[in-house]
Structures are given as structure tokens and as C-alpha cells.
Amino acid sequence: MKKLLFLLSFILFFSACKEKTEQSIEKTNERIASSNEELAKIFEDYYQGVLKMDPISATRAGDARYNDRFVNILNDSVKEEMKLFYSSNLEKLSHFAEEDLNENDLLSKRILEWECTQNAKRLSLPDYTPINQMWTINLVMGQFASGASAQPFKTVKDYENWLKRVDEYLVWFTAAQEKMEEGIKNGYVLPKSLIIKVIPQMESMAEENVEKHLYYSPIKNFPESFTEEERARLQVEYTAMIEEKIVPAHKNMAEFLKKVYLPAGRETSGFGALENGDQIYQSMITYFTTTNMSASEIHELGLKEVARISSEMEKVMKEVGYKGDLQSFFNYVRNKKELMPFTEPQQVIDNFNAIQVKMEPQLNKLFETKPKTSFEVRRTEAFRENSASAEYNQAPLDGSRPGVFYVPIPNASEYNVYADEDLFLHEAIPGHHYQIALQQENQDLPQFRKVLWYSSFGEGWALYAESLGKELGLFEDPYQYFGMLGGEMHRAIRLVVDTGLHSKGWTREQAIQYSLDNEAEPEASIISEIERYMAMPGQALSYKIGQIKIRELREKAERELGDKFDIRKFHSEVLEAGCIPLSLFELKIDQWIESNK
Structure with missing residues (x-):
């Protein structure tokens, strides 16, 4: 009888513990799920914020909502808004304990922390050389203008969006020249050898024959669905945009580069010659x-x-x-x-x-x-x-x-x-x-x-x-x-x-x-x-x-996994997470190796 009572007591005690444990697990899961939902919202809000701040990237990603916009990142108030955006996201992320997150969310959190930290730092770098021969936004706009890149020209609204975007772009273009003038005063200028390469790019955009101009390309490739009235109106508007805005702006920039900026250009080649260049x-x-x-x-x-x-x-x-x-x-x-x-x-x-x-x-x-x-x-x-x-x-x-x-x-x-x-x-x-x-x-x-x-x-x-x-x-x-x-x-x-x-x-x-x-x-x-x-x-x-x-981690995986190493699975593991900072990538592959031993 004593044994029976003891067994019954033990069963009741175990059941009570089990119920409490399940309730605790359920609450923990709710907390994690709730945290993940909140974290997912931060991720999505961040993404939407980036698209709004960088409408060119939105267009490249196929998001058409901002195809008429161009943000002037050379504007100080715009920069301050961006810095606040990154710092506020870092503050939000700090409220999530890493031990409460699943593997994918934890990696996403760490990536976003890196992203916000580094982007905020980049906004503090000097911006006196906004135009060069290879990397700058004016070249991207040339690609978009051709009609063969990410900027769509399929509807009348697409054509109108481009006209609006060009107007905002030319605000940046004017600001770029102002920044370069400031750079001359502060000793931050491009090397002469680079300036020489930029001048012909500007001159090509100063082409006065409208029908030969790159920015006229969409007019030569109207969709068949456009009416004659729409075609005629857009042709007039694009001709005016080129003659009255694009050509004068690029002529002015070409003259500035030749007569002012080139004479002030550096003879030195590297950043080490600039103030704080090493940092x-x-x-x-x-x-x-x-x-x-x-x-x-x-x-x-x-x-x-x-x-x-x-x-x-x-x-x-x-x-x-x-x-x-x-x-x-x-x-x-x-x-x-x-x-x-x-x-x-x-x-x-x-x-x-x-x-x-x-x-x-x-x-x-x-x-x-x-x-x-x-x-x-x-x-x-x-x-x-x-x-x-x-x-x-x-x-x-x-x-x-x-x-x-x-x-x-x-x-x-x-x-x-x-x-x-x-x-x-x-x-x-x-x-x-x-x-x-x-x-x-x-x-x-x-x-x-x-x-x-x-x-x-x-x-x-x-x-x-x-x-x-x-x-x-x-x-x-x-x-x-x-x-x-x-x-x-x-x-x-x-x-x-x-x-x-x-x-x-x-x-x-x-x-x-x-x-x-x-x-x-x-x-x-x-x-x-x-x-x-x-x-x-x-x-x-x-x-x-x-x-x-990557090669170092492949060799490590081959060495430690031996016959268990599968090159196809290794490549999947490398590529599945997309682009990530190398320190996080190494941690990810090390964990994969351990889990496959």
C-alpha cells in the first residue's frame, strides 16, 4: 500500500511538474515567437526605409514606387536623417537577447547591426569628390536613360516618372559641382589623371543633336500601345528636358572640369596625400x-x-x-x-x-x-x-x-x-x-x-x-x-x-x-x-x-569531414545565406562543419 501511495504521489508530482514545464515552454515559445515577429517587423521596416532613402536601389530591385524620385545624398539634412535612421535601428535591435533567437534571425540581427554601423560611419566620410570616371551616380543615370537598364519605359507613367527623376537628379548634379568647389578649398580633389577621364563623359552628355542624345533613347522605342497623342506629347517633353536641362547642365560641368577643377587637380595618386587620408x-x-x-x-x-x-x-x-x-x-x-x-x-x-x-x-x-x-x-x-x-x-x-x-x-x-x-x-x-x-x-x-x-x-x-x-x-x-x-x-x-x-x-x-x-x-x-x-x-x-x-574554409571542411564532405552541400551552405560579412560567414561554416562531423 505504501508503495502504491508513493507511486501515486510521484505520478501526481511528475504530472504537476510536467504541466508547469509545458506552461513555461509555451510561455517561452510565445516570447520567442513574439520577439521574432517584432524582429521581422524591424527587418521589414528597415528594408522599406532603405528603399525610400535610396530610390535608385529600389528601381534596381524592381520596386516601382519610387521610380520618379532621386535623393540628394549631398544635402546635409538628408545625411542627418540617414544617420538617425541607422542609429534608431541599432537601438531597436539592442532589445533582443541573442539566446532567444533562432539561427536565421540571429544571423539577420548580426548582419543588420553590421550594416547600420558601417553605413553610419560612411556617412561621416568627406564627400568632396562625388563624381569620378567609374563609380558615380551620373553614370548609373546614363544607363537608366538608355532605356535598356533597370528604369522601366513600358507605360506613359514610366516616361513621366523619368522626367521627374531627372529634375531631382539635376539638383544633385548642381550640388556635386558645389561640393567639388568646396573640395578645392579644403584640399580634397581628384587626381588630374582621373579628371581627364571624366571630361569626355560630360561632353558626350552635352550632345546638342537631340535625336542622337542618349536621353532621347526612350522616345525611339515607344511601346506599341502608346497613342499618337501620347507619343507627340512625350517627344516634346523629352526634347525640352534634353535641350533645356541635360545639355546645359553637362556643358556647364564640362567647362568647370576643364577650366577650374583640372588645374586644381592633385598630382598625387592616393588617399594618403589627403588630410586624415590614412584613417x-x-x-x-x-x-x-x-x-x-x-x-x-x-x-x-x-x-x-x-x-x-x-x-x-x-x-x-x-x-x-x-x-x-x-x-x-x-x-x-x-x-x-x-x-x-x-x-x-x-x-x-x-x-x-x-x-x-x-x-x-x-x-x-x-x-x-x-x-x-x-x-x-x-x-x-x-x-x-x-x-x-x-x-x-x-x-x-x-x-x-x-x-x-x-x-x-x-x-x-x-x-x-x-x-x-x-x-x-x-x-x-x-x-x-x-x-x-x-x-x-x-x-x-x-x-x-x-x-x-x-x-x-x-x-x-x-x-x-x-x-x-x-x-x-x-x-x-x-x-x-x-x-x-x-x-x-x-x-x-x-x-x-x-x-x-x-x-x-x-x-x-x-x-x-x-x-x-x-x-x-x-x-x-x-x-x-x-x-x-x-x-x-x-x-x-x-x-x-x-x-x-572561402577557399580556406573549403579546405578546412574537406580536412575535418573527410568522406562526409559533399562539395554540392558545401556550396549550398556558402550561398544560402546570401552576402554576409566574412566574420559571420566563417562562424556559419564552422558551425556547419561541426554539425556534419
């Missing part, structure tokens, strides 16, 4: 690499990588039977007529399409998920072709427009194909197109993460993708493999010359010569690249830093 450069290193590496650490890493890749290049040189030294082999490859087989730009495009067909059957061996977003190769627009590099422009989030790999072909007869397989792997498949499209298509990510871009991850992935060529059935031709080594060498050289220019007092000419001595790129291309680094310090470092981290 500014270090902040840009942190932003673009998402690491705490110093300029000196990166410079030394670059020198080691250049030496390693050089030894690999010499092996290819011997394989093809070349008898000279490596530097003369670079010239041999640059000028080898057999590597310049084309006469028409379309032949260059066709060659890239053939590369895609060749590698397509091998992709299943390395990837278990492929993007649904369509893809195509296009020639870079003429107005920016002479100073542009090959690039990828992503599709909008709704997939209504394809991802586009742009290739500059200023002279088809001088176009060298030795690096085309490598270039396709980087800019297209499985490089930028795979990474960005899969990020945008991932329904588990909050919206703000679908459009995030960190160079260290995105460009690091694209450079890592180049190394997959042999696994994808490419690089059978030794010159194409040399092209891959050349691509990797190009990014290793960046570690040396970018830090050399901005932290070690290197001149433009010194950086150009170092590149000529260590890679096979044509001299004109090298000059364009060096001037790119001068215009945007730190960005070029992100490629190699990111690639090294």
Missing part, C-alpha cells in the same frame, strides 16, 4: 573587406600571393614551349594574334554563350541548387565602354528582367580571348549570377538581406568560382588556364597596388608598372584598373580577401 582609407578597408586587417597586412599578403601565382604561371609558360622569361611571356600573350580572332563585337558575345553551353552539363556535379532567374550577355553601352570593365548587373527581385553580363568591346579586332572562360566564371556562371540570383530567390531571407551586397563575400565568391573551371570542364586550353591564373594574379596585384597607392605613397605610374611586370593584361586595361583603384580605395581588396577565406 579614411582604413575605414574603407574595413567596409569593403568586412575585416579588421590593416593596409600593411594586406600589402604583405599581396606580395606573397603574387610570388605564389607567378610560379604557377611559369609552369604554363613551359607547357606551351615558350623560351623567354615571364614578363616577355606576358607581352607574347597580350599580342598573340591567334588569341585575337574576332572582327565583329557579336563574335565576342557568341564566344561567351558557347562557354556557357560547354560547362552546363558539369554544373550538377558542384551545385544542387541553380537559380531560376534568366541570364544573358550584352555589349557595354557605347557612352561608357572606353572606361568600363566587364560587369554583372543583377535582375530585379521579381525576375522580370534577366541578369546581364556586360562586356566592353571598344575594338573587336583587338579583343584578346585568353581569359574569356575565366571571366565568364566570375561575372556570370557560377559567379555573380548564381550568387546574386540565389540570394534574391531565397524565400527564407528577410527582404533587406535579399538585396545586400558585401564585396568581400560577393566578389570573393566570384573569384573562388574562377578556380572551379577545371571541375566544370573548362581550361583545357593552357592559355585559358593561364587566363585563370591571370585573373587570380590580377586580384593579388590589387592587394599590393591599392595599398601601395593609398598607404605607401605609390604613384599612378609606379602602380601601372608593377601591374605590367606581373600580369598579362593589356596596358590600356591596366591603366583603367589602376585609375579605378584611385577613384574607389579599398574596394579592389575585397576580391582576394574573400576568395582566400
Whole structure:
């Protein structure tokens, strides 16, 4: 009987404990669910706030609500609003305990904290050089104006939206000149060699023949649904916009650049010559690499990588039977007529399409998920072709427009194909197109993460993708493999010359010569690249830093998982979260390795 009573008491006690435990778990789950809902709202509000603050990015993402807007980020009050936006989001995030969050929400929280912190810091950097030859918003507006980019021209409202956006853009354009005038007074000006490249871009937009003007392009391509009355009205309005606004503004800017800004331009090449230039450069290193590496650490890493890749290049040189030294082999490859087989730009495009067909059957061996977003190769627009590099422009989030790999072909007869397989792997498949499209298509990510871009991850992935060529059935031709080594060498050289220019007092000419001595790129291309680094310090470092981290973590996974390692699952793990800072990426892969042991 005693045993029976004891057992009954124990059952009652256990039931009571179980009920309390279940109630406690239920309350905890409610708290976590409630927190996650609140956190999800913060993520969504942040995303919507960013679209409103940056309507150009909204258009690129396929969100049409702000297609008539252009925010003048050079305005001090606008900057203060943005800083408040980032600081208020950081304050909101601080109320969520990390132990209460699931894995995906925890990663999103940490990413958003990084994003807000770094963007707020960037807003505090000097803005006296808002226009350069490569990266600035006036070039994006030129792309939009062509009617072949993200700005839609499908309805009458689309055409009217563009007219309104241009009006707001010209406010920024005027402010840009004012900032450059301030920069002259404060010692923050572009190097002369960059100013010289900007002047022709401005002059091309001062074209007085309206029908030849880039901004007239949408009028030449009216949708069939437009009535004659609508066409006539828009033609008048676009003609007035070009004649009365665009042409005078760009004429004025071209004159300012030639007569005022160029004479005041710097003879020096790097940010180290500017007041607080070293601190500014270090902040840009942190932003673009998402690491705490110093300029000196990166410079030394670059020198080691250049030496390693050089030894690999010499092996290819011997394989093809070349008898000279490596530097003369670079010239041999640059000028080898057999590597310049084309006469028409379309032949260059066709060659890239053939590369895609060749590698397509091998992709299943390395990837278990492929993007649904369509893809195509296009020639870079003429107005920016002479100073542009090959690039990828992503599709909008709704997939209504394809991802586009742009290739500059200023002279088809001088176009060298030795690096085309490598270039396709980087800019297209499985490089930028795979990474960005899969990020945008991932329904588990909050919206703000679908459009995030960190160079260290995105460009690091694209450079890592180049190394997959042999696994994808490419690089059978030794010159194409040399092209891959050349691509990797190009990014290793960046570690040396970018830090050399901005932290070690290197001149433009010194950086150009170092590149000529260590890679096979044509001299004109090298000059364009060096001037790119001068215009945007730190960005070029992100490629190699990111690639090294991805390759390092793949080798760690292969080593620690042994027979359990699956390259397809590794690539899924790398790509599923989209672009994230490298420290968070390393933590994510380390956890994946542990969970698969």
C-alpha cells in the first residue's frame, strides 16, 4: 500500500511538474515567437526605409514606387536623417537577447547591426569628390536613360516618372559641382589623371543633336500601345528636358572640369596625400573587406600571393614551349594574334554563350541548387565602354528582367580571348549570377538581406568560382588556364597596388608598372584598373580577401569531414545565406562543419 501511495504521489508530482514545464515552454515559445515577429517587423521596416532613402536601389530591385524620385545624398539634412535612421535601428535591435533567437534571425540581427554601423560611419566620410570616371551616380543615370537598364519605359507613367527623376537628379548634379568647389578649398580633389577621364563623359552628355542624345533613347522605342497623342506629347517633353536641362547642365560641368577643377587637380595618386587620408582609407578597408586587417597586412599578403601565382604561371609558360622569361611571356600573350580572332563585337558575345553551353552539363556535379532567374550577355553601352570593365548587373527581385553580363568591346579586332572562360566564371556562371540570383530567390531571407551586397563575400565568391573551371570542364586550353591564373594574379596585384597607392605613397605610374611586370593584361586595361583603384580605395581588396577565406574554409571542411564532405552541400551552405560579412560567414561554416562531423 505504501508503495502504491508513493507511486501515486510521484505520478501526481511528475504530472504537476510536467504541466508547469509545458506552461513555461509555451510561455517561452510565445516570447520567442513574439520577439521574432517584432524582429521581422524591424527587418521589414528597415528594408522599406532603405528603399525610400535610396530610390535608385529600389528601381534596381524592381520596386516601382519610387521610380520618379532621386535623393540628394549631398544635402546635409538628408545625411542627418540617414544617420538617425541607422542609429534608431541599432537601438531597436539592442532589445533582443541573442539566446532567444533562432539561427536565421540571429544571423539577420548580426548582419543588420553590421550594416547600420558601417553605413553610419560612411556617412561621416568627406564627400568632396562625388563624381569620378567609374563609380558615380551620373553614370548609373546614363544607363537608366538608355532605356535598356533597370528604369522601366513600358507605360506613359514610366516616361513621366523619368522626367521627374531627372529634375531631382539635376539638383544633385548642381550640388556635386558645389561640393567639388568646396573640395578645392579644403584640399580634397581628384587626381588630374582621373579628371581627364571624366571630361569626355560630360561632353558626350552635352550632345546638342537631340535625336542622337542618349536621353532621347526612350522616345525611339515607344511601346506599341502608346497613342499618337501620347507619343507627340512625350517627344516634346523629352526634347525640352534634353535641350533645356541635360545639355546645359553637362556643358556647364564640362567647362568647370576643364577650366577650374583640372588645374586644381592633385598630382598625387592616393588617399594618403589627403588630410586624415590614412584613417579614411582604413575605414574603407574595413567596409569593403568586412575585416579588421590593416593596409600593411594586406600589402604583405599581396606580395606573397603574387610570388605564389607567378610560379604557377611559369609552369604554363613551359607547357606551351615558350623560351623567354615571364614578363616577355606576358607581352607574347597580350599580342598573340591567334588569341585575337574576332572582327565583329557579336563574335565576342557568341564566344561567351558557347562557354556557357560547354560547362552546363558539369554544373550538377558542384551545385544542387541553380537559380531560376534568366541570364544573358550584352555589349557595354557605347557612352561608357572606353572606361568600363566587364560587369554583372543583377535582375530585379521579381525576375522580370534577366541578369546581364556586360562586356566592353571598344575594338573587336583587338579583343584578346585568353581569359574569356575565366571571366565568364566570375561575372556570370557560377559567379555573380548564381550568387546574386540565389540570394534574391531565397524565400527564407528577410527582404533587406535579399538585396545586400558585401564585396568581400560577393566578389570573393566570384573569384573562388574562377578556380572551379577545371571541375566544370573548362581550361583545357593552357592559355585559358593561364587566363585563370591571370585573373587570380590580377586580384593579388590589387592587394599590393591599392595599398601601395593609398598607404605607401605609390604613384599612378609606379602602380601601372608593377601591374605590367606581373600580369598579362593589356596596358590600356591596366591603366583603367589602376585609375579605378584611385577613384574607389579599398574596394579592389575585397576580391582576394574573400576568395582566400572561402577557399580556406573549403579546405578546412574537406580536412575535418573527410568522406562526409559533399562539395554540392558545401556550396549550398556558402550561398544560402546570401552576402554576409566574412566574420559571420566563417562562424556559419564552422558551425556547419561541426554539425556534419
